[in-house]
Amino acid sequence: MYFTERDLDQILSNLDHLRESVFPRVFTDSQKEEGKQQFFPSVCLIGLGRCGSNIALDVAELVHSARAYYLQELDNEERRTREKEIGPMRWIRKSLNLPTSNTVKPVFLIEPMVMLGDLDKDIEGRIRFSRRADESTFLEDYNKMKIMDLSEVHAGGAGNAPILGQYLARIILNKDTDHFSNEDWKFIHSYLIDSCGIKANQSRLYFYIFSAGGGTGSGMASEFGLAQQYSYMRKTFDPKLEDRELENRDHSFVFEPIFTSGICILPNIQDNRVEMSEALHINAGRLLCKYLAEEWDFSYNFDADETRDADMMHRIRPWNAMMLISNDIMRYAEQQDEGKIRDVDVNAMEKYANQYISQQIFNILTAQAVTTDYDEDYFRRAGVDIGETIRLDANDLFMSLAGPVAVAYAESVVPTDAHATEIRSINEDSRLDIDDLFFRSIDLPHFNKVTEAIEGVSLLPIEASRYRQALKQYKESNYDATHLKDLHFFKNCSSIVSIVSLPKDYKLSYMDLNRLKTHLNALFPNTTLKRYALVIGASANLSLTTLVVKSPCLSDDFLTLILAYIKRCFANDQTRYDESLDEAMLDFIRSPELDEELVDSMLNEFENPAKILDTNWYAIKPMYEKKYREMCHDQNNFVSINDLRLSRGNVKKAIKYLREIYRHRISKTRMISLNGEEGGNSGVSLSGDQ
Numbered sequence: 001m002y003f004t005e006r007d008l009d010q011i012l013s014n015l016d017h018l019r020e021s022v023f024p025r026v027f028t029d030s031q032k033e034e035g036k037q038q039f040f041p042s043v044c045l046i047g048l049g050r051c052g053s054n055i056a057l058d059v060a061e062l063v064h065s066a067r068a069y070y071l072q073e074l075d076n077e078e079r080r081t082r083e084k085e086i087g088p089m090r091w092i093r094k095s096l097n098l099p100t101s102n103t104v105k106p107v108f109l110i111e112p113m114v115m116l117g118d119l120d121k122d123i124e125g126r127i128r129f130s131r132r133a134d135e136s137t138f139l140e141d142y143n144k145m146k147i148m149d150l151s152e153v154h155a156g157g158a159g160n161a162p163i164l165g166q167y168l169a170r171i172i173l174n175k176d177t178d179h180f181s182n183e184d185w186k187f188i189h190s191y192l193i194d195s196c197g198i199k200a201n202q203s204r205l206y207f208y209i210f211s212a213g214g215g216t217g218s219g220m221a222s223e224f225g226l227a228q229q230y231s232y233m234r235k236t237f238d239p240k241l242e243d244r245e246l247e248n249r250d251h252s253f254v255f256e257p258i259f260t261s262g263i264c265i266l267p268n269i270q271d272n273r274v275e276m277s278e279a280l281h282i283n284a285g286r287l288l289c290k291y292l293a294e295e296w297d298f299s300y301n302f303d304a305d306e307t308r309d310a311d312m313m314h315r316i317r318p319w320n321a322m323m324l325i326s327n328d329i330m331r332y333a334e335q336q337d338e339g340k341i342r343d344v345d346v347n348a349m350e351k352y353a354n355q356y357i358s359q360q361i362f363n364i365l366t367a368q369a370v371t372t373d374y375d376e377d378y379f380r381r382a383g384v385d386i387g388e389t390i391r392l393d394a395n396d397l398f399m400s401l402a403g404p405v406a407v408a409y410a411e412s413v414v415p416t417d418a419h420a421t422e423i424r425s426i427n428e429d430s431r432l433d434i435d436d437l438f439f440r441s442i443d444l445p446h447f448n449k450v451t452e453a454i455e456g457v458s459l460l461p462i463e464a465s466r467y468r469q470a471l472k473q474y475k476e477s478n479y480d481a482t483h484l485k486d487l488h489f490f491k492n493c494s495s496i497v498s499i500v501s502l503p504k505d506y507k508l509s510y511m512d513l514n515r516l517k518t519h520l521n522a523l524f525p526n527t528t529l530k531r532y533a534l535v536i537g538a539s540a541n542l543s544l545t546t547l548v549v550k551s552p553c554l555s556d557d558f559l560t561l562i563l564a565y566i567k568r569c570f571a572n573d574q575t576r577y578d579e580s581l582d583e584a585m586l587d588f589i590r591s592p593e594l595d596e597e598l599v600d601s602m603l604n605e606f607e608n609p610a611k612i613l614d615t616n617w618y619a620i621k622p623m624y625e626k627k628y629r630e631m632c633h634d635q636n637n638f639v640s641i642n643d644l645r646l647s648r649g650n651v652k653k654a655i656k657y658l659r660e661i662y663r664h665r666i667s668k669t670r671m672i673s674l675n676g677e678e679g680g681n682s683g684v685s686l687s688g689d690q
Contacts, residue, residue, distance in 0.1 A: 001226075001227075001230050001313075001314075002173045002174060002193070002226070002227040002230050002231070003173060003174050003175065003176055003177070004193060004194055004227075004230070004231045004234065005177065005189070005190060005194040010190075011190050011194045011195050011200075012200055014186055014187045014189075014190035014191070014194075015187075015190055015191060015195055015200055015201060017187045018146075018187040018188065018190070018191050019038055019040070021143065021146075021187075022038075022040070022113070022143050022144050023038040023143070024143060039202040040113060040191070040201060040202045040203045041111060041112050041113050041144065041202075041203060042202060042203060042204050042205060042394075043112040043113070043203065043204075043205045043206075043207070044112055044113040044114070044115065044192075044203045044205070044206045044207070045059060045060065045112050045113070045114045045115070045207050045209060045361065046115045046117070046192070046206060046207065046208045046209065046221075046224065047114070047115070047116045047117070047209045047210070048117050048118070048208065048209070048210045048216065048217045048220045048221045048224065049118055049165075049210050049211055049214050049215075049216040049217025049218070049220065049221075050118060050120070050211075050214070050216070050217070051209075051210065051211035051214065051217055051265055052208075052209040052210035052211060052217045052221070052265075053116040053117065053118055055209050055263075055265075055357050055358065056114050056115075056116060056209050057114070057116065057145075058355075058358050059112075059114075059357075059358045059361050059362060060111075060112065060114045060142060060144075060145055061142075062358050062362060063111055063112065063362060064111060064141070064142050111142075111144055112144065113144050113145075113146075113191075113203060114142075114144060114145040114146070115145075115146055115148055115188060115192065116145065116146070116147050116148060117147075117148035117150060117220065117224075118150075118216055119150060119151075119153075119154050119156070119165065119168060119216045119220070120151075120156070120216075146184065146188055148185065148188055149182050149184070149185070150172055150185070152180065152181055152182065153168060153171055153172050153175070153627075153631060154168045154171075154627070159215055159613070160214060160215040160279055160283070160612075161215045161219070161283075161609065161612055161613050162214075162215050162218040162219035162283050162286055162287065162612075163219065163286075163609050163612075163641065163644055163645065164215060164219065164620075164624065165214075165215045165216045165217070165218060165219020165220050166219035166220065166222065166223055166644050167219075167624055167628070167639075167641045167644055168219070168220070168624070169219060169220040169223035169224060170223055170628075170639055170644070171627065171628050171631050171632060173193075173223060173224070173227045174628075174632050174637055174639070175631050175632050176632075176633075177189045177190075179633070191203070192206075192224070192228060193227050193228050193231045194231060196228055196231060196232050196258055197232050197235060197256055197257070197258050198235070198256075199256070203258075204256065204257070204258050204259065204394035205258070205259050205260075205261075205364075205394055205397070206228065206258065206259070206260040206261070207260075207261050207262075207263055207361060207364075208221045208224065208225055208260065208261070208262045208263065208318075208319065209263045209265075209357070209361075210262070210263070210264065210265070211265045211267075212264045212265060212266050212267065212283065212284035212287045212288070212561075213265075213266070213267035213279075213280030213281070213283050213284045214280075214283065215283065218283050218284070218286070218287050221262060221318070222262075222287065222290065222291070222318040223318075224318075225260060225262065225317075225318030225319045226316060226317075226318045228260065229260070229316045229317065229318060229319075230313070230316055232258060233313055233316055234313070237313060256394070257394050257395045257398050258394050258398075259320050259394040259395075259397040259398045259401075260318075260319045260320050261319050261320060261321045261322065261323055261397075261401070261405075262291075262318065262319040262321075262322040262323065263322075263323045263325065263357060263360075263361065264287070264322050264323065264324050264325065265325055265326075265327055265357070266284055266324060266325065266326045266327060266459070266557060266561065267280035267281060267283075267284050267327055267561075268280075268327050269281065269326070269557050269560060269561070279612055281560075281561055281564045281565070282564055282565050282568050282569065282611070282612055283565075283612065284561045284565075285561040285562045285563070285564045285565025285566070286565045286569070286607070286646065288404075288553075288558060288561055288562050288565075288654075289562050289565055289566065289646065289650060289651060289654045290646055290650065291317070291318070291322055291404075292404075292553065292562075292653070292654035292657040292658065293646075293649075293650040293651075293653035293654045293657070294316070294317040294318065295317050295402075295403050295657055296653040296654065296656055296657040296660075297315045297317075297653060298315050298316065298317040299317075299402060299403070300656070300657065300660055301315070301653070301656075320397070320398055320401060320402060321397075321401040321402055321403060321404075321405045321549070322403070322404055322405065323360070323405045323406070323407060323458070323547075324404055324405065324406055324458060324459045324552055324558070325356065325357055325360075325407065325458040325459070326458060326459050326460070326557055355453075355454050356409075356445070356454040356458070359409065359453060359454065360407050360409060360458075360545065363409075363499060363501055363535075363539075363543060363545050364499070364545075396531070397497075400495060400497050400529060400531050400547075400549075401495075401497060401547060401549055402549065402550070403549060403550045403553070403657075403661075404549075404550060404552045404553040404558070405547050405548065405549050405550075405552065406457060406458050406459040406489070406547075406548045406552035406555075407457070407458040407545065407546070407547060407548070408441040408442045408456070408457045408458070408544075408545070408546040408548060409441055409453075409454075409455055409456070409457075409458075409543070409544070409545050409546075410437050410438070410439075410440035410441035410443075410448075410455040410456075410543070410544050411437075411448065411451050411453050411455065411539075411541045411542060411543035411544070412432060412433075412437055412450075412451070412541060412542050412543075413450055413451060413541055413542075414432065414502075414503060414506045414541065414542045415506075432508075432509075432512060432542065434512040434515045434516055435479055435515065435519070437542075437544055438479075438516060438519045438544065439471075439474075439475060439479065440455050440456070441455065441456070441457070441544050441545075441546060442456075442457050442471075442484075442523075442546075443455065443456045443457070443471060444456050444457070444460070444464060444467065444468060444471070445457070445458075451541050453541075453543075459552050459555055459557060459558070460555065460556070460557060461487045461488070461489030461490070461555050461556075462487060462489075462555070462556050463556055470483050470484055470487070471484070479519065479522075481519075481522035481523045481525075484523060485522065485523055485524075485525055488551060488554035488555075488662070489548065489551050489552060489554065489555055490523050490524055490525075490548075490551070491525065491526060491551070492526065492550070492551040492554055492661050492662060492664045493524045493526065493527055493548050493549060493550065493551040494526070494527060494528055494529070494549055494550045494551070494661070494664055495527050495528060495529035495530070495531070495549045495550075496520060496524055496527055496529075496530055496531070496546055496547060496548055496549060497531045497532075497533065497546070497547040497549075498516070498520060498530070498531070498532050498533070498544070498545070498546045498547075499532075499533045499535060499543075499544070499545040499546075499547075500513070500516070500532070500533070500534050500535070500542070500543075500544055501535040501539050501542065501543045501544075501545070502534065502535065502536055502542055503536075503539065503540055503541065503542065506542065508534070508542075513532075516544070517530075517532075520546070524548075526664060526665055526666045527666075528666055550661050550664070551661060551664075553657070553658060553661055554658065554661060554662060559585070559658075562654065563581070563582060563585050566581070566585070566603065566651055567581050567582075568611050568612070569607040569608050569609070569611045569612065569646075570603040570604055570607055570608075570648065570651060571602065571603060571604075572602065572603065572604055574602070575602045575603075580602070581602055584598065584602060585655075588655050588659070589655065589658050589659055589662050590662070594652070594655060594656065594659060596652060599648065599651070599652055599655070600648065603648050603651060604648070605647060605648050606642075606645045606646070606647050606648070607645050607646045607647075609645065621641050621642070624641055625640060625641055
């Protein structure tokens with residue numbers, strides 16, 4: 001399916017070249033071997049398309065600047081201490097490990113690898129000569145950022161057509177890396193694709209950032225994700241890979257899990273000035289439909305004759321999970337300041353969206369370890385089984401997150417006086433209101449003027465005015481979950497991961513943690529898995545991030561985008577212009593059995609890309625296929641662009657996935673007993689009547 005380098009020695013050599021550019025040093029003969037022991041960061045951000053590359057760059061600059069700031073503050077603090085204290089006092093303080101006053105709160109920051117890719121030939125110029133280059137030396141200092149120059153394959157973008165972006169990505173990923181004139185691509189390819197999961201490449205978390213509404217990011221992202229998953233699965237199922245030379249065996253098959261996530265920026269929907277037929281919505285709907293079909297094949301479609309290793313290689317999905325962040329709801333951050341939705345500036349919306357995304361990636365990539373400050377007794381008193389707590393490493397995320405994911409986020413400033421956190425009644429202002437923190441995390445997006453963070457849920461469960469009214473009733477009833485828990489976003493959620501990030505010196509009360517668990521249990525009644533992560537020293541504020549798994553695909557925005565795509569690109573002449581398909585789509589999800597014959601009667605067999613391009617598809621198709629033949633010399637691996645079209649079968653699989661999540665329920669555990677109980681028993685007993 002995709003080109004992968006099979007020579008392990010070549011892969012290791014390519015990784016060494018990349019490592020030396022990431023960790024530049026002046027080597028002597030004795031130091032050269034030592035330099036190869038530098039580890040790649042555990043997290044990698046891949047920004048694809050203009051939107052994705054801008055956001056990835058923002059995150060990298062945020063982390064780099066924060067780290068530089070805290071390191072500088074610590075240096076300044078040490079220098080001030082040395083100047084104030086005489087020698088004996090400095091020695092005593094160091095020997096006894098005495099704390100200093102007004103110390104800077106330590107913050108754990110990890111600098112990720114950053115890969116930026118776009119089909120436009122000006123990507124390097126756009127990045128290096130943008131306004132960022134004038135404000136700091138970030139681009140010169142951040143060696144972990146690499147630009148994927150793909151202009152020799154195509155330099156003109158994808159023309160807002162994701163199928164073209166997908167096909168161009170397929171050309172890039174099927175072409176032998178030795179045949180690229182840009183040698184850096186060979187090193188990046190070995191890092192991203194060839195070596196994922198092996199000991200020599202220490203990166204375990206990969207985040208693909210892209211806009212769903214464009215052509216380049218929307219089309220390329222899933223292909224890059226599929227190529228990485230294909231390489232990873234090939235290591236799992238190909239026994240020949242284990243037959244390596246002994247000296248390389250420790251690198252080749254010390255096999256570890258990786259976790260990959262798409263971070264998908266959905267286009268504006270709830271805007272009266274924009275018609276629903278806009279190409280951005282069609283493109284986003286295509287991506288969502290494609291992903292649900294792939295997720296259905298991977299996670300649920302287990303026919304007996306399709307579970308062999310060879311079949312599993314053709315049932316891969318591009319990412320373990322796909323986080324959904326709506327560009328549209330960012331306008332509500334402006335609305336909180338008494339602005340009007342239709343007056344919000346587009347650039348301001350993009351700025352807020354980028355900040356929100358940066359916050360979430362920042363929190364996840366810093367949450368790589370939990371503190372040992374909390375013992376098992378602490379969790380027991382909070383009503384949390386210590387087995388429910390996790391480290392946010394690749395394996396835990398792999399087991400906890402799958403499919404569409406939404407984010408709920410809020411943060412609070414905590415008191416700087418450590419004693420005030422232990423004696424809660426000293427000052428009411430120092431008390432953490434965990435109820436308010438949780439409510440703000442699921443609220444409509446808004447700007448926190450104290451912390452200057454964007455808070456709220458990344459994808460609205462229902463239309464904004466209805467959700468605002470439901471939230472009002474929820475808060476006025478003292479957080480009675482009855483007003484929210486019947487929304488499919490909450491009711492059909494299969495699992496959640498709740499991340500509480502604390503400053504280093506702040507001790508969270510077990511009562512607060514218990515209160516948080518109570519809210520989560522009440523609002524998400526059908527989760528089979530609730531996981532908690534406590535992260536210490538990742539920020540100066542207390543933050544709560546809740547990842548809501550699978551049920552976001554039943555939100556109004558998600559379904560609207562999928563239907564917009566199906567109606568434009570699949571519907572036949574009888575159903576394209578009326579509301580019959582709109583009503584049928586809801587029936588397909590709700591009805592006890594899926595009427596596949598009705599689906600066949602309403603939809604054409606394949607999508608029609610011309611409905612997006614609005615031009616002669618049959619004239620464009622041979623141009624791109626000629627490019628494939630010229631670029632990829634192995635004609636046995638030729639792929640027609642027709643093969644990338646989604647089919648009616650993909651639509652059916654997407655609907656089956658929606659049906660599966662719509663029907664998700666869990667049975668409640670009942671107490672059973674072999675011994676009867678006088679006075680009646682609400683459980684089941686073999687020794688008496690029920």
